[in-house]
Amino acid sequence: MSTCDKSKLISISKTMLILGLVLYLSFIIFFGDSNCPSSELLSSFRFKWTPFSSQPNVSQSKSSTNINHLLFGLLGSQKAWHHRKSYIESWWRPNVTKGYLLLDVPPQGDDLIPWSLNSPPYKISDDVPKLVNETKHVDATVLRLVHGIMEVFREGHEGVRWLVMGDDDSIFFVDNMVDILAQYDHMKYYYFGGHSEFILSNYWFSFNQAFGGAGIILSYPLAKALARDMMSCLKRYAYLNAADRTTMTCIADIGVNLSPLQGIHQIDLRGDLSGFLSSHPKSLLMSLHHFDMVDPIFPSMDRAQSIFHLQNAAQYDQSRMLQQTICHHRSKSWTFSVSWGYSAHIYEKIMPRSWIQRPIETFKPWQKSPNPPRYMFDVRSTSGDPCEAPHVFFFKSVERTPRNEILTTYTRAWPRGIGTCLYAGNHSAEYVSEIHVYSPAIKRIQIDRCECCDIVHKDGSNKAEVKYRECKEDEIIA
Known part of the structure; x- marks a missing residue:
């Protein structure tokens, strides 16, 4: 081999060695073990270039919301449940929907015992007199309703993303609720609900509160923060005699405000509701409240029959309900x-x-x-x-x-x-x-x-x- 050829071979070898060292160092910088020490600059590069598939909790946070991600808390009384259970049973799906009915006292009577498998499982509210004594709250009923949020949340269910609180005289359209909530990031703080249809109710209480009978929806992080602060907040606002306003105020102290949704209906109306239901706003129907206060919504039917009849249509297509x-x-x-x-x-x-x-x-x-x-x-x-x-x-x-x-x-x-x-x-x-x-x-x-x-x-x-x-x-x- 000539001297010239040997020089060329040495030059090529040096070039390949340098390229190899560059590639090796690049691999360490961009894909190295994150536990190894590195400068802030290198760490920032490593984070920027981490493959999407290796980011933590991507499958959990990005998977589509479904009915298993919702936890319902329904506030009721033993006395009213005798005639209101048909409202809830019209939409509750045994062994599918998650949640509880919070009763004031244990159920009694032949029409309630044994407990219907078509109803949500029930729990008895915490000791209200004891809570009143501890918080000095002016209204035991208000305390029970607000404290109920924590009582449902603390039960804990794996994978819960949204806590839905409502009353026992409401009906929910769960498929629509799932489709709406799937559009939001459940890892953020969200407080959803609806206004009252009666303008003075909003004026008397607040235009910034969700009227809870029709449904208050909290993302899991917000529900967790509210539950953690519950007793402290009930003490701070022991003078408030409205449950929905108390809830709004406690949430506002966390730094979150209401995001109103048109499809949640408090139904602060009386009498013949047909004119209202025949001109629903252009939004998915999520709930209807106060069925005890309006006429049966279909002619020649009682309230229970009317609600089951409406839900019969909902079984085929909730997305068009009342549209x-x-x-x-x-x-x-x-x-x-x-x-x-x-x-x-x-x-x-x-x-x-x-x-x-x-x-x-x-x-x-x-x-x-x-x-x-x-x-x-x-x-x-x-x-x-x-x-x-x-x-x-x-x-x-x-x-x-x-x-x-x-x-x-x-x-x-x-x-x-x-x-x-x-x-x-x-x-x-x-x-x-x-x-x-x-x-x-x-x-x-x-x-x-x-x-x-x-x-x-x-x-x-x-x-x-x-x-x-x-x-x-x-x-x-x-």
């Missing part, structure tokens, strides 16, 4: 409004969405209020004008079709009996007795826009068909 869909049958100048799973209306005039979306004031405010405003939403008065008063139909049945659609049927509640609207050609809808609504068997979770629909109706037929579809781009219903 309002409006469309027109222009050849007859009719407007259809469907509150999925609850009611359908026919107006004998082409009406804009903006008008139909305002609930008809069939209900009364929570308390007498001589002057408006009474509600936290717009309303329209009931009317005897045949161009403004709807023909009213209520949900009758639901089934899945061979074409993988969901068919809900709505039947006339009563004859309207006020004549025909003469505005647009004298087309009476009085002879229509049944409306069939076809909707896709697909969830609609991200509701950025309501659905549209097409009407099929033959002249003289007592049945009309409403077929749901996604709205076309820039489609206007007016």
Whole structure:
């Protein structure tokens, strides 16, 4: 080998040795053992370049929220449970939903003992007189309700992400609740709930509190912090005589404020709720409260039957529950409004969405209020004008079709009996007795826009068909 060739070989060997040392040092810097000492600069590089799959708790924190991640605490009394248990049993799923009913005293009576397997397991609230003595609280009932949050939380369930507190006269739509909560990071501090529909209730208590009967939802870290501070907070605010306000105040001291959700309904209303339920806001329905204070929501049914009937529709599609869909049958100048799973209306005039979306004031405010405003939403008065008063139909049945659609049927509640609207050609809808609504068997979770629909109706037929579809781009219903 010539001297020149030997020089080239030595040069190449030196280059390969240097490259090897560079690669080795790079491996140590970026992928070395994190327990080994290193400078802050090297540590920051190592963290930045750690592969995503090796970051701690990724599978736990990023996995999709499901029903097993929710823990329910339902506050009730032994006396009221005799007639309220049907409310909870309409949505409670034995051996699936997690949680407890907190009773004031042990259950008694042949209708409660033995305890129903369709009801949540019960626990008896802690010794309230003892707690009152320790905290000097002015209201034993308020103390029991607020302290109940800690009592449910301390039971502990593996994998719980959200604590849901509510009353025993509420119904929850758990699938919708799961879908909503899945959009939030359960490792952060969240305090969810709804306002009262009665504007003065918010004024009297707070516009920043969740009205707890309909549901207060706390992320696990917030529930943990609140439970840890519970006794101290009850002592600080022993003078407060409202449970929901006390809860809000304790949470505010942790540094968290209410994130209101439209689908949580306190129902601080009285009487006929049909006008409210027929114009639900464009959001997933999560809860309905105060069923003892309103009329049965379906004609010819009692409260318990009404709630099970509503939940029958929910078993097929919770994402569309009460969602309002409006469309027109222009050849007859009719407007259809469907509150999925609850009611359908026919107006004998082409009406804009903006008008139909305002609930008809069939209900009364929570308390007498001589002057408006009474509600936290717009309303329209009931009317005897045949161009403004709807023909009213209520949900009758639901089934899945061979074409993988969901068919809900709505039947006339009563004859309207006020004549025909003469505005647009004298087309009476009085002879229509049944409306069939076809909707896709697909969830609609991200509701950025309501659905549209097409009407099929033959002249003289007592049945009309409403077929749901996604709205076309820039489609206007007016």
